[in-house]
Structures are given as structure tokens and as C-alpha cells.
Amino acid sequence: MLTLKLAARNILSAGLRTWLNVAALSFAFVSIIFLQGLYEGLNDQVERSTVDALFGGGQYWQNAYGPFDPLSLEDAHAPIPPPLRKLVSDTSATSILIRPATFYPHGRFRSILLKGIDPGQTILSVPSHLLRTGHDELPGLIGARMAKGAGLKKGDVVTVRWRDTHGTYDARDVSIVEVFRTSVQDIDNEQVWIPLDRLQELTHLPDQATIVVVNRSAVPLNEVPGWEFKDLGFLLRDLHSLVRMKSVQGSIMYLFLLFLAMLAIFDTQILSIWRRRKEIGTLMALGMTRGGVIELFTMEGAFHSVLAAILGSCYGIPLFAYAASLGFELPAGTDNFGVAIGQRLFPVYSPALIIGTTLLVCVVTTIVSFLPTRTIAKLKPVDALRGKLV
Amino acid sequence: MQNSALIKTENLEKTYSLGLTSLKAPDDVTLTVTRGEFLGLVGPSGSGKTTLLNIIGSLDAPTSGTAEVLGRRIDSLSQKEAAGLRNGHIGFIFQTFNLLPVYTVYENVEFPLLLQGVESSRRRQLVEEALEWVGLADRADSRPVQLSGGQGQRVAIARAIVKKPEIVLADEPTANLDAANSHHIMRTMVQLNEELGTTFVFATHDEKVIGYLKRKITLIDGRISKDERSDQPPLAVR
Ligand SMILES: Nc1ncnc2c1ncn2[C@@H]1O[C@H](COP(=O)(O)OP(=O)(O)OP(=O)(O)O)[C@@H](O)[C@H]1O
Ligand SMILES: [Mg+2]
Numbered sequence: 001m002l003t004l005k006l007a008a009r010n011i012l013s014a015g016l017r018t019w020l021n022v023a024a025l026s027f028a029f030v031s032i033i034f035l036q037g038l039y040e041g042l043n044d045q046v047e048r049s050t051v052d053a054l055f056g057g058g059q060y061w062q063n064a065y066g067p068f069d070p071l072s073l074e075d076a077h078a079p080i081p082p083p084l085r086k087l088v089s090d091t092s093a094t095s096i097l098i099r100p101a102t103f104y105p106h107g108r109f110r111s112i113l114l115k116g117i118d119p120g121q122t123i124l125s126v127p128s129h130l131l132r133t134g135h136d137e138l139p140g141l142i143g144a145r146m147a148k149g150a151g152l153k154k155g156d157v158v159t160v161r162w163r164d165t166h167g168t169y170d171a172r173d174v175s176i177v178e179v180f181r182t183s184v185q186d187i188d189n190e191q192v193w194i195p196l197d198r199l200q201e202l203t204h205l206p207d208q209a210t211i212v213v214v215n216r217s218a219v220p221l222n223e224v225p226g227w228e229f230k231d232l233g234f235l236l237r238d239l240h241s242l243v244r245m246k247s248v249q250g251s252i253m254y255l256f257l258l259f260l261a262m263l264a265i266f267d268t269q270i271l272s273i274w275r276r277r278k279e280i281g282t283l284m285a286l287g288m289t290r291g292g293v294i295e296l297f298t299m300e301g302a303f304h305s306v307l308a309a310i311l312g313s314c315y316g317i318p319l320f321a322y323a324a325s326l327g328f329e330l331p332a333g334t335d336n337f338g339v340a341i342g343q344r345l346f347p348v349y350s351p352a353l354i355i356g357t358t359l360l361v362c363v364v365t366t367i368v369s370f371l372p373t374r375t376i377a378k379l380k381p382v383d384a385l386r387g388k389l390v
Numbered sequence: 391m392q393n394s395a396l397i398k399t400e401n402l403e404k405t406y407s408l409g410l411t412s413l414k415a416p417d418d419v420t421l422t423v424t425r426g427e428f429l430g431l432v433g434p435s436g437s438g439k440t441t442l443l444n445i446i447g448s449l450d451a452p453t454s455g456t457a458e459v460l461g462r463r464i465d466s467l468s469q470k471e472a473a474g475l476r477n478g479h480i481g482f483i484f485q486t487f488n489l490l491p492v493y494t495v496y497e498n499v500e501f502p503l504l505l506q507g508v509e510s511s512r513r514r515q516l517v518e519e520a521l522e523w524v525g526l527a528d529r530a531d532s533r534p535v536q537l538s539g540g541q542g543q544r545v546a547i548a549r550a551i552v553k554k555p556e557i558v559l560a561d562e563p564t565a566n567l568d569a570a571n572s573h574h575i576m577r578t579m580v581q582l583n584e585e586l587g588t589t590f591v592f593a594t595h596d597e598k599v600i601g602y603l604k605r606k607i608t609l610i611d612g613r614i615s616k617d618e619r620s621d622q623p624p625l626a627v628r
Contacts (some may be wrong), residue, residue: 279490282484282490284476286477287478288473291470292473382444385488
């Protein structure tokens, strides 16, 4: 208790240097929380929009289907079994047929996935209603990344070629009815969305599908032979690890900030012990133990983090509140054209994040403050009084 | 008589190595100080006065020989025990005052009591008493930088005596003071010695201090060359 009071007293009297350190440390504090909150928000947002655009409330996969195995795609189709068909007709689910194909934008060659989707579906946020056109042309919908990569725009006509189940090649011209913007790459990159019934007809796969996406309120069915249900936990796993990796990459920046702040504190501690060695001798002469002196100096250093937390909350809390309520425009796709289905990013500042960061910074500061005090442990009172430091 | 021996040293030596040669100061010092003495270690610069004082104060350790303070062998105390001894029983007065700059006069004087864990109302009483003694009750809220040299040293004296220690060790307490202030603080200490029975040990070569001593131990090259007593020191008569 006494040491705490003394430490507070000393550090507050140390003036400008203290405040410079505190300012640097509070900046580290605030940026850690700010960026981490941004990543948590990003995680949430990406999850939300991916669920909206792709996963729904979970997917039934035809047994041969594996999203990372393009070869399996040839066989990944089957007639929609009655229980799933019922869900679809109840508008609790929508079926998607996925076929590998080749795309020839401007005469160049691109391997893509043709995805058949019901233009009337409401399960996913893919703007499939734009595919409701006359029967004389084959409408296609692509994302902004795909459009940019292939140099396409609304109104372009592109040849698409595929192989049907008998191994025969067939081809059609697709006219791009719209380009949509989305933050979800998995409905965009190298994909062309066309009406489901047209794809079934062109590939001679009537009433067949590759996956069936259910809505979020659907009750999972028991067993559907030949199909396997993948819940959101499974579907989102890769996404979560991707965001986690990004957040680790982002943390390098603020770890660097923290490192600088720690360097400043370390330096201050060394300087302060050196400058106050006579005071240390006096404290010892007055009967303070070495342990007491070490505790005092460690606490003085650690006190920086307490002040930094206070200062940081002065400008951090309004900043976080502002960011969390207004959010940030999320760059969807690579360019500002097309129909946007991207959303705003709202950072999430959870108590766990704030408390965890505060604890982390306090602990690190305390350790960094303690390290230079080891010189005191070897210090003899006479030497300290004489102004000598080993 | 044996009972009242506060400080006892036997064949005390401290060897400093100076490159190829070495130097002993103090050198074979055997000395007994009894309760209530007002004693000074005098002698030329480098004769070992400060070193001897520091060993007695358990701030420094002898190379050989023994030192006993308040019946405890200080040459074998752990640093914690030594801190406890200083905290409880020994007051220090330094040539450079060594006040803690961020604290007020009051807090500087209060500090040893805080270390001892004295309860707050008792603390207040003792601090006020000590400031009264040195005549600085009205400067309680000043900072050390706002004080004159004489006032600073008086605060240091108040800090040394506030816990009513058995022993006060003062190393050149007047070296940074003018004559008037030197006499002022010496008279204060004589009075404390007489009224509280506190034992004072000085290290000095200041004639103004020497004039107040009731016992004068002269060190030359680390050895005791003279040990004189006078019941009527020339300056102490009031
Ligand atoms: N840390 C040290 N290393 C080497 N020699 C030292 C050290 N401390 C003191 N000495 C030497 O020991 C001798 C005694 O020193 P001390 O400070 O005790 O003398 P003193 O009598 O107090 O002198 P002064 O009157 O100048 O204060 C001196 O010759 C000094 O040079
Ligand atoms: Mg000296």
C-alpha cells in the first residue's frame, strides 16, 4: 500500500517524461483495441455476409461434392430427393446445381463454375432475381472480381462451354445481365450464375442439384440418403481460420507500437534508477529493504500503464463508440461498379477484448519495468549514497 | 556499564584495493560507545571517518573485525535485518541532506514512520513534535527546493529523530552550511541529546562541530590516534 502511494506520487511528479511515455503507451493501447475490434467486426461481418450469400442455415451436399476438388464436380449431381424437394417447395431451401465449364471472355480461356440458381429464391443474398429474363437469351450474373478479371461488363456476351454427362461438349452464349459487388469471394471468383432450370436443361440433368441450401430457421432433417448435411460450424471453419490469420498479421503492427512504448519505459526506468541512485541509498538508509526499493521502482514503471489506460480511455472510448456505431464502408469487389450486396463493417469492442488488452499491456509493462531494477538487487547502500551504480 | 554499550567494535578493518596497493581505513579500530554519548570521529580527509560511520550504520560491511550495535552483530546481518535495524533504531544525517525531492517537509519527516507502519494519528503527533524540535513547524508544506540549506538540514535532522532512534549518525552535517546555521543545528542536536538521551555520532573536521563534542576520537590513516573526553565542551555551554 505504502509503495503504491509512493510510486504514484513519484511518477506523477516526474512530469513531461512520464506523460510522453503514457501518451505512447496509451496510443499502443488504443490501436491494439481498435484494430482487434476491427478484426472481430470483420470476422462477424464476413461471417454474416458469407452466411447470407452462400451458406444460409447450412447445406446438404450431394455425396460426391467437395468444394476443393474440381474433379469430383463432374459427378456431383443427383436428383433432389423428396424430403429436400419438399423443403424447396416450402421455400425453406433452395437448390443449386454446380457444373464445371469453360468461359471464353474476349476469346481467352477461363475455367469457371456454372452455378444454376432459382431466380425466385430468397434464401441467399445472391441477386438471382436479375436472372428473370426472357427465354431467348441465356442470362448470366457475375461478381465484380470476376468481371474485372475477365474484363467483362454488363451487356457483354460470352461463350461458355461445358461437357454433359455423356462426355459431349456443348456451348452457349451467355449475356451478362448484371455485375454485382460483394465482399464474399466465394460467390464471385470464377463463377457464372445462370437460372437453375436452364442449367438443368442444358446439361441434361433435370431436377438435379449439387447442393441444397436451407434457410436458417429450417429444422435439420434426419437422414437424407446420398446427401450429407453440413452445418454452419463446419462451413465457417475455413473462414474463421482465415480471419484469425489476418488478425495475427495485423497484430504485427501494434506489437511494434507496443514494443516502442516498452522501449521508452525500459529506457525511462534505467535513466530513473541511474538518476535517483542517491535517493535509493537514502531510502535504504531510512530502512527500506532492497526488495522494497525494487518494488517501488517496478510499481512506478507499471503505473505508466495505469495512467495510459486512463488516458487511452479518454479518447479511446469515444473513438470506439463512434466507430462501432457508424461502421466503415467495406470495399466490396475491386471497383465501384455493379450492384452492391456488400455491407458496412462494424467493429466489435467486446469487454473481453478491452479487459484482455488492458491486462496484457499492464503485465508487459510491469515486466519491462521490473527488468532494469535488477541492478538495485546488487547495489550496496554505501555505493548508492555515493552515487555509484554497478 | 556493559549493558549500556550501544556500539562496540573490535579490530574493525575495511580494506580498499587501489589497483596494485591497498588501503585500510578504518584500520584495527576497537571502540565502545555508550548510551547518551555525543561523540565525533575527527581527523584528516581520507582517514576513514565516513567508512567507520557507515559500518556502524550497517550501510557498509567491514573486511574483518566485528561490530556490534544494540547487541547485534551487524557484520553478519542479512540486508533485510540491516534495513530493519536502520529503520527501527538508527537515524542518518547526511552532508547533502538527501531529502526526497517530491515530498513536502512534512512527508519527508513522516517517511521513516510510514516504513515502520506507525498508525496515522501517532504519526501526526510525532512529525509535529519533530518539526517543533527543529523549529520548522511552519514550513511543513514546503518542498525541499523551497528551503534554505540550514532549513533543509534541519528537516533532515527532524527526519532522523522523528522515530526516536537510539543512535543518530551524522556525516559532515555542517559541511554545506554557513556558521550561523551550523551553530543552530548543533545546538538543536545537543538539546536532543540531553533531553531525549539520543546518542549522536558525528564524522567531521569542522571546528564548529568539534566544539560541541563531549568525546572526540581522532582517526589518522584509519587508526585511532586519540580518544578525548570533555564534560564541558567549549561551545555547548548555554
Ligand atoms: N569505494 C571506495 N573505493 C576505494 N577507496 C575508497 C572507497 N571509499 C573510500 N575509499 C577510501 O577509503 C579511505 C577512507 O575514506 P572515507 O570516506 O571513510 O574517509 P573520510 O575520513 O570520511 O574522509 P573525508 O573527510 O574526506 O570525508 C579514503 O582514502 C578513500 O579514498
Ligand atoms: Mg567522509
